[in-house]
Amino acid sequence: MDQGAGLPQPSALELSRRAWRRSRARRSTLIGLLSTLLFAVVAYLVVTNAPGWPRVQTTFFSPSVAWESLPEILEGLWLNLQVLVLGGFLVLVVGLLVSLTRTLRGPALAPLRILATAYVDLFRGMPLIIVLYLVGFGFPALGLQGMPTSPFVLGTLAIVLVYGAYVAEVFRAGIESVHPSQRAAARSLGLDHRQTMRIVVLPQALRTVTPALLNDFIALQKDVGLISVLGALDAVRRAQILVGQSFNFTPYVVTGLLFVLLAIPSARVADALSARARRRQQSGSLL
Amino acid sequence: MSGPVLDIRGVVKAFGDNVVLRGIDLAVGEHQVVALIGGSGSGKSTLLRCASLLETVDDGQVLLDGEDVTDPRIDADQVRRRMGVVFQAYNLFPHLSVLDNVTLAPTVVHGRPRAEVRDEAMTLLTRIGLAEKAGEYPDRLSGGQQQRVAIVRALAVRPRVLLLDEITSALDPELVGEVLAVVREVAAQGMTIVMATHEMGFARQVADTVAFLDGGVVLESGPPQQVLGDPVEARTRQFLSRVIDAGRL
Numbered sequence: 273m274d275q276g277a278g279l280p281q282p283s284a285l286e287l288s289r290r291a292w293r294r295s296r297a298r299r300s301t302l303i304g305l306l307s308t309l310l311f312a313v314v315a316y317l318v319v320t321n322a323p324g325w326p327r328v329q330t331t332f333f334s335p336s337v338a339w340e341s342l343p344e345i346l347e348g349l350w351l352n353l354q355v356l357v358l359g360g361f362l363v364l365v366v367g368l369l370v371s372l373t374r375t376l377r378g379p380a381l382a383p384l385r386i387l388a389t390a391y392v393d394l395f396r397g398m399p400l401i402i403v404l405y406l407v408g409f410g411f412p413a414l415g416l417q418g419m420p421t422s423p424f425v426l427g428t429l430a431i432v433l434v435y436g437a438y439v440a441e442v443f444r445a446g447i448e449s450v451h452p453s454q455r456a457a458a459r460s461l462g463l464d465h466r467q468t469m470r471i472v473v474l475p476q477a478l479r480t481v482t483p484a485l486l487n488d489f490i491a492l493q494k495d496v497g498l499i500s501v502l503g504a505l506d507a508v509r510r511a512q513i514l515v516g517q518s519f520n521f522t523p524y525v526v527t528g529l530l531f532v533l534l535a536i537p538s539a540r541v542a543d544a545l546s547a548r549a550r551r552r553q554q555s556g557s558l559l
Numbered sequence: 560m561s562g563p564v565l566d567i568r569g570v571v572k573a574f575g576d577n578v579v580l581r582g583i584d585l586a587v588g589e590h591q592v593v594a595l596i597g598g599s600g601s602g603k604s605t606l607l608r609c610a611s612l613l614e615t616v617d618d619g620q621v622l623l624d625g626e627d628v629t630d631p632r633i634d635a636d637q638v639r640r641r642m643g644v645v646f647q648a649y650n651l652f653p654h655l656s657v658l659d660n661v662t663l664a665p666t667v668v669h670g671r672p673r674a675e676v677r678d679e680a681m682t683l684l685t686r687i688g689l690a691e692k693a694g695e696y697p698d699r700l701s702g703g704q705q706q707r708v709a710i711v712r713a714l715a716v717r718p719r720v721l722l723l724d725e726i727t728s729a730l731d732p733e734l735v736g737e738v739l740a741v742v743r744e745v746a747a748q749g750m751t752i753v754m755a756t757h758e759m760g761f762a763r764q765v766a767d768t769v770a771f772l773d774g775g776v777v778l779e780s781g782p783p784q785q786v787l788g789d790p791v792e793a794r795t796r797q798f799l800s801r802v803i804d805a806g807r808l
Binding site for chain 1 (some may be wrong): 608611613636637639640642643644646648650651652653654663664667668669712713716
């Protein structure tokens with residue numbers, strides 16, 4: 273309400289309504305606080321009074337083990353971050369190319385279209401861990417000259433294959449969400465198919481799918497931990513080794529929390545972007 | 560150019576079993592303004608979409624400056640560059656500013672220098688009184704303002720013919736006038752125009768020819784005084800009396 277300066281003095285009726293709303297708001301905040309506190313106390317009492325709690329505390333939540341394992345795990349997490357950045361970029365490229373291929377028309381391009389559809393069907397349906405095994409152990413077994421054998425490269429490849437298929441569908445949904453009249457307007461101005469896509473359709477589609485893309489990015493953030501099954505010395509693998517040495521599970525908890533910390537900023541960005549998109553849409557419908 | 564700018568010959572268009580156009584003939588000479596009238600579903604919009612190659616005709620020909628543009632061997636993008644289309648729902652690009660909407664086609668499609676196109680666009684926007692909105696995005700504009708920008712966007716490519724598809728039908732009555740004023744000015748400057756319209760009063764003032772579409776054909780066409788004032792066909796009279804009842808004439 274930025275035109276508040278011009279508003280007339282509120283009437284007594286409006287003032288009483290506002291007072292009532294304020295008192296309601298205060299009451300619900302109070303109830304919320306109390307119930308949260310109550311829940312926390314009950315949860316704490318139940319867990320700490322469980323018969324196995326002392327043992328769980330020392331094997332899962334040992335501060336000294338956590339502190340000692342942290343440098344090792346952080347070093348592994350650096351590998352995860354590299355996979356995340358490189359993989360995330362490649363996923364966007366693959367997803368965009370595949371979704372654009374699926375929008376192509378004309379019989380001459382049918383093989384490309386079929387290929388793109390088959391790719392999406394295959395890799396969207398297959399569990400990531402299976403793809404990791406097949407790519408990670410199958411490709412090197414071919415023994416081809418120059419075939420990379422590093423778990424980092426192969427793990428990234430498997431992740432890009434699976435997430436590329438997901439993201440291609442997100443992009444396609446975005447492209448199809450742009451109203452056909454926009455395409456008609458662009459074509460009537462003489463823009464060809466490529467110009468129409470690049471200048472008119474894609475910018476609008478990207479805006480629509482950004483929250484969905486960020487959601488997939490958060491899923492990717494934790495799935496990069498799966499490259500450990502190929503023997504890559506990432507955070508998860510290092511935690512596994514530490515656990516094997518000490519039979520203390522605290523390194524797993526530390527690793528899990530580190531991944532959560534990694535995901536929180538992205539989650540907040542995603543929230544902010546969807547909120548902005550919602551606001552923009554609402555202002556559009558009011559006009 | 561002695562022949563017609565736009566020559567529509569026996570155009571047929573069907574959507575599935577629904578035959579919308581059953582053989583339309585319409586010739587539009589240079590500097591002529593042709594108004595297409597007819598009931599809803601009579602094929603006015605379909606005819607304009609066929610003429611602008613947004614739809615493929617099922618039979619017949621569309622000639623632009625004597626060239627058969629319905630020939631599949633022709634580059635449709637090249638043809639569309641010589642026509643301007645304004646839609647009922649404006650169809651401005653929401654992610655581009657008003658100025659970028661106008662300069663997009665001249666720079667990207669026609670490859671003209673940005674500075675020159677920009678100056679020209681600003682001149683056009685000034686003429687329709689929207690120069691100060693150049694940096695705004697379309698959804699900050701009223702419907703009438705958006706439609707005026709859409710007209711300027713279509714004019715910016717210097718088209719041979721301007722096709723207007725019921726451009727005032729989505730507007731509040733009080734905004735219709737400002738859009739029609741722009742069309743009137745464009746027509747006065749000699750632009751060749753084909754417009755589908757429900758504004759009979761406007762058609763009477765501005766059009767050189769009024770064509771009444773009914774049942775997928777041009778049932779009657781001629782000067783506005785004759786078609787609107789003293790129609791020959793019973794169907795035309797019936798349509799006009801309904802329009803008069805609705806208070807649109």
